[in-house]
Amino acid sequence: MISEEMETLEAIQKRCSLKTWISERPVEPEKVRAVLDAARLAPSARNTQPWRFVVVQGKEAVTSLVEAAFFGPTPTVKQAPLLIVVCARPEDDVVIDGKPYYLFDLGLAVENMLLAATALGLVTHPMTSFNEAVVKRMLQIPEDVRVVIITPLAYPSTASYEEAARERLSQRVRRKLDELVYYHHWSKPEID
Numbered sequence: 001m002i003s004e005e006m007e008t009l010e011a012i013q014k015r016c017s018l019k020t021w022i023s024e025r026p027v028e029p030e031k032v033r034a035v036l037d038a039a040r041l042a043p044s045a046r047n048t049q050p051w052r053f054v055v056v057q058g059k060e061a062v063t064s065l066v067e068a069a070f071f072g073p074t075p076t077v078k079q080a081p082l083l084i085v086v087c088a089r090p091e092d093d094v095v096i097d098g099k100p101y102y103l104f105d106l107g108l109a110v111e112n113m114l115l116a117a118t119a120l121g122l123v124t125h126p127m128t129s130f131n132e133a134v135v136k137r138m139l140q141i142p143e144d145v146r147v148v149i150i151t152p153l154a155y156p157s158t159a160s161y162e163e164a165a166r167e168r169l170s171q172r173v174r175r176k177l178d179e180l181v182y183y184h185h186w187s188k189p190e191i192d
């Protein structure tokens with residue numbers, strides 16, 4: 001196993017989306033595998049494991065996918081040595097009480113992946129700003145499979161992960177726990 005990992009809670013605290021801090025430096029195959037393996041180990045409804053990952057690597061492949069399929073300013077995403085395209089066939093998972101769980105299960109797998117990357121000092125940035133039809137055509141993804149999220153996986157363009165994340169973490173916006181948690185029954189939070 002790779003040695004310089006941080007603890008889980010530390011990775012949760014340090015993870016943030018860092019698409020503007022991407023280095024071209026290649027990511028070692030064992031680190032890519034460790035990140036994908038973390039996703040594989042996620043729980044899923046009835047253990048359906050609906051997730052599938054297309055790893056797009058190499059300058060030419062990454063650049064052409066980003067240029068053809070991504071919306072908005074993405075110059076730094078193009079620099080990533082690889083993109084992980086997260087997909088699922090909705091029919092592979094369950095619908096319970098009208099709730100399709102494939103998206104939930106993919107979320108669990110993706111968060112595992114983001115945390116593993118953070119623990120390894122790698123940057124990620126989950127993104128939905130792409131044209132799904134174009135991604136599917138370019139990557140030969142079957143008709144009944146949905147592309148849910150794409151993230152770059154890269155070394156930071158700074159000396160360390162901490163340096164790349166400092167500014168974003170200092171500006172992090174999150175609701176307070178008091179606004180989110182009710183005890184005993186659903187109720188109006190104490191603080192408005």
Ligand SMILES: Cc1cc2nc3c(=O)[nH]c(=O)nc-3n(C[C@H](O)[C@H](O)[C@H](O)COP(=O)(O)O)c2cc1C
Nearest residue numbers: 015016017018019125126127128129130149168172
């Ligand atoms: C489902 C999902 C879709 C997202 N799509 C985009 C996107 O298309 N472009 C982008 O720049 N960031 C995207 N993000 C990143 C979020 O904006 C980011 O997670 C949020 O602002 C919190 O910041 P943090 O990840 O740094 O904690 C996405 C995140 C998630 C979870």
